[in-house]
Amino acid sequence: MSEETGQSEFQLSVADRLVAEALIVDVDGFEGPLDLLLSLSRTQKVDLRTISILQLARQYLAFVEKAKQLRLELAADYLVMAAWLAFLKSRLLLPPDPSEEGPTGEELAAHLAFQLERLQAMRDAAAKLMARDRLGRDFFARGVPEDVTRIRRVTYSATLLDLMQGYARIRTRDDFRPFVLDRDSVYTMEEALERLRGMLGFSGQWTDINSYLPVGWENDPKKRRSATAATFAASLELVKEGKAEIRQSEVFAPIQVRKKDRNHV
Amino acid sequence: MSDDIEPQEESLFEAPPIAEQERMCEAILFASAEPVTVKELNSRMPHGCDAAEALVHLRKRYEGRGVRVVRVGDSWAMRTAPDLGFLMQKEMVESRKLSRAAIETLAIIAYHQPVTRAEIEEIRGVSVSRGTVDQLLEMEWIRFGRRKMTPGRPVTFVVTSEFLDHFGLENARDLPGLKELRAAGLLENRPPPGLMPKLGSEPDDEMDEVIEDQSEMFEE
Amino acid sequence: MSDDIEPQEESLFEAPPIAEQERMCEAILFASAEPVTVKELNSRMPHGCDAAEALVHLRKRYEGRGVRVVRVGDSWAMRTAPDLGFLMQKEMVESRKLSRAAIETLAIIAYHQPVTRAEIEEIRGVSVSRGTVDQLLEMEWIRFGRRKMTPGRPVTFVVTSEFLDHFGLENARDLPGLKELRAAGLLENRPPPGLMPKLGSEPDDEMDEVIEDQSEMFEE
Numbered sequence: 001m002s003e004e005t006g007q008s009e010f011q012l013s014v015a016d017r018l019v020a021e022a023l024i025v026d027v028d029g030f031e032g033p034l035d036l037l038l039s040l041s042r043t044q045k046v047d048l049r050t051i052s053i054l055q056l057a058r059q060y061l062a063f064v065e066k067a068k069q070l071r072l073e074l075a076a077d078y079l080v081m082a083a084w085l086a087f088l089k090s091r092l093l094l095p096p097d098p099s100e101e102g103p104t105g106e107e108l109a110a111h112l113a114f115q116l117e118r119l120q121a122m123r124d125a126a127a128k129l130m131a132r133d134r135l136g137r138d139f140f141a142r143g144v145p146e147d148v149t150r151i152r153r154v155t156y157s158a159t160l161l162d163l164m165q166g167y168a169r170i171r172t173r174d175d176f177r178p179f180v181l182d183r184d185s186v187y188t189m190e191e192a193l194e195r196l197r198g199m200l201g202f203s204g205q206w207t208d209i210n211s212y213l214p215v216g217w218e219n220d221p222k223k224r225r226s227a228t229a230a231t232f233a234a235s236l237e238l239v240k241e242g243k244a245e246i247r248q249s250e251v252f253a254p255i256q257v258r259k260k261d262r263n264h265v
Numbered sequence: 266m267s268d269d270i271e272p273q274e275e276s277l278f279e280a281p282p283i284a285e286q287e288r289m290c291e292a293i294l295f296a297s298a299e300p301v302t303v304k305e306l307n308s309r310m311p312h313g314c315d316a317a318e319a320l321v322h323l324r325k326r327y328e329g330r331g332v333r334v335v336r337v338g339d340s341w342a343m344r345t346a347p348d349l350g351f352l353m354q355k356e357m358v359e360s361r362k363l364s365r366a367a368i369e370t371l372a373i374i375a376y377h378q379p380v381t382r383a384e385i386e387e388i389r390g391v392s393v394s395r396g397t398v399d400q401l402l403e404m405e406w407i408r409f410g411r412r413k414m415t416p417g418r419p420v421t422f423v424v425t426s427e428f429l430d431h432f433g434l435e436n437a438r439d440l441p442g443l444k445e446l447r448a449a450g451l452l453e454n455r456p457p458p459g460l461m462p463k464l465g466s467e468p469d470d471e472m473d474e475v476i477e478d479q480s481e482m483f484e485e
Numbered sequence: 486m487s488d489d490i491e492p493q494e495e496s497l498f499e500a501p502p503i504a505e506q507e508r509m510c511e512a513i514l515f516a517s518a519e520p521v522t523v524k525e526l527n528s529r530m531p532h533g534c535d536a537a538e539a540l541v542h543l544r545k546r547y548e549g550r551g552v553r554v555v556r557v558g559d560s561w562a563m564r565t566a567p568d569l570g571f572l573m574q575k576e577m578v579e580s581r582k583l584s585r586a587a588i589e590t591l592a593i594i595a596y597h598q599p600v601t602r603a604e605i606e607e608i609r610g611v612s613v614s615r616g617t618v619d620q621l622l623e624m625e626w627i628r629f630g631r632r633k634m635t636p637g638r639p640v641t642f643v644v645t646s647e648f649l650d651h652f653g654l655e656n657a658r659d660l661p662g663l664k665e666l667r668a669a670g671l672l673e674n675r676p677p678p679g680l681m682p683k684l685g686s687e688p689d690d691e692m693d694e695v696i697e698d699q700s701e702m703f704e705e
Contacts, residue, residue, distance in 0.1 A: 034390025
């Protein structure tokens with residue numbers, strides 16, 4: 001593509017040529033091909049939504065051509081864009097080939113227009129943002145902030161295990177040996193027996209043995225398991241002693257106990 | 266057991282009258298250069314205080330004054346009225362000059378958040394230099410948001426409450442022109458219709474994904 | 486140069502209304518890092534302003550507020566109201582493990598309550614420091630019980646409901662007995678006869694009795 005044919009083909013006005021030359025001098029000042037396209041689009045003096053992408057493509061290609069003549073080195077990005085715009089131009093100019101796959105020239109052009117409009121919109125937004133009243137320039141924070149005094153309050157903590165170990169230590173007068181077994185969640189049969197003996201006395205009704213679980217053992221699964229087993233074992237023990245009756249209507253049904261009353265016999 | 270104690274406490278120490286709570290909020294906000302969250306106000310004020318309510322009164326009281334009570338995200342601060350900025354030459358801090366790239370990147374993050382680096386590059390058409398992002402991070406105007414649930418799980422950027430404070434914004438929804446931009450479809454991440462040159466960075470998988478987080482974020 | 490302009494300014498611009506001057510003083514005092522003299526206020530405010538008069542109004546406006554306008558030498562400043570100083574403190578809670586001496590003392594009180602200091606010392610085999618007892622009292626894990634009806638009527642210590650709450654106990658008697666401690670591997674040797682508390686082995690009907698009566702349980 002020679003300079004003359006380029007000139008005639010693009011039919012650049014004198015003003016356009018001047019702009020193009022100014023752009024070339026300033027080639028380093030552009031932030032990539034999109035920025036350059038946006039700058040070129042200003043020569044069209046139209047709303048970005050009605051911009052002629054075809055015309056823009058020509059302007060861009062002319063710019064790249066000029067840059068080549070001036071032996072300016074253009075970054076790869078600019079050349080990739082040039083190649084793509086040349087392709088776009090041909091698509092826009094030639095009648096659509098129905099056998100051709102992919103988006104039409106119009107679709108591609110529309111997306112490029114969108115990109116340009118979006119970039120311009122972001123630039124405008126950035127300008128509006130920077131023009132806002134700003135902290136430290138237009139409005140100000142307190143000049144002598146009063147530091148919040150940090151008061152350190154120490155809380156002491158100890159666990160039940162600490163307590164038990166402490167007590168055991170004194171009682172054995174031995175050096176303490178660390179241990180791992182957790183007896184917290186173990187409810188013994190003796191305990192259950194005692195509890196059941198006390199409570200069963202008041203109940204002549206069939207009652208689910210689960211309702212005899214000690215307070216505080218119903219929720220934690222581990223504790224509940226231990227308490228249920230102990231309570232069940234204890235109820236069997238009471239039946240053995242002849243003090244209670246036990247029943248279960250079917251497999252997995254609730255197990256019920258009641259006091260064995262002489263009247264019931 | 267604590268259940269037994271707490272109601273007692275409540276009845277023992279009644280919350281101070283609202284006028285007094287307002288004074289307390291006033292003193293705390295006044296003393297702090299940084300915005301203070303409602304949560305922190307409540308934690309510093311006596312038990313039973315309602316900072317949110319006190320702030321409504323306080324804000325009204327300072328309307329039209331030389332100092333204003335402003336909201337910054339979840340926090341509140343006192344700031345001088347912007348029309349009096351001309352009196353403050355002495356207090357003015359020379360803010361670091363931001364490059365054009367940094368300003369644009371900041372705006373893109375603010376309007377498109379949460380946004381990935383690849384998305385910023387797609388919008389600007391050039392790669393985003395590390396330095397630009399670093400500078401914005403260092404100024405604490407942007408921070409990392411949640412990773413995007415797209416291949417590669419790329420990090421995203423969002424603006425901070427320092428950003429809101431600096432630009433006098435109550436929240437990110439108050440960004441100038443946001444509604445218009447959204448209405449014009451300019452905040453959509455429209456995928457390129459194939460064959461488009463990917464400008465800026467090396468191609469990224471997530472580029473093709475339609476990301477609509479932004480719209481959700483700002484929807485009232 | 487400025488001499489040429491200023492007289493002109495004076496005739497062109499009238500001084501702002503006093504309410505506006507008050508706003509200006511407010512903003513300057515708020516944003517200044519140091520107290521400001523009337524002279525400086527005047528020099529910063531538009532020509533013709535009377536900072537001294539504006540300050541009178543401003544000071545009145547802040548009377549009884551959470552913030553006050555105060556005079557510092559020949560300068561003026563804004564400060565938080567002194568009665569709200571407590572709001573400028575933030576409590577940092579640091580959690581530490583209780584010392585071994587304190588734990589042992591606490592354990593003895595829990596297992597043997599009501600127990601005198603002499604009894605604690607006898608069981609521990611070492612003297613109990615005042616600090617340890619004071620600490621436990623301060624933490625509200627122990628309190629004074631009834632005096633013992635023995636010569637000297639010594640004070641006794643018992644554990645509190647806060648103690649039970651902290652350790653998740655319904656009752657001090659829920660503490661595992663020595664038998665259980667041994668079963669748990671906490672106790673190696675057999676304790677000397679007569680020292681073993683019979684926790685958990687007593688009939689249940691006295692469950693509801695007050696904690697103080699627990700002494701009998703331990704005394705053999």
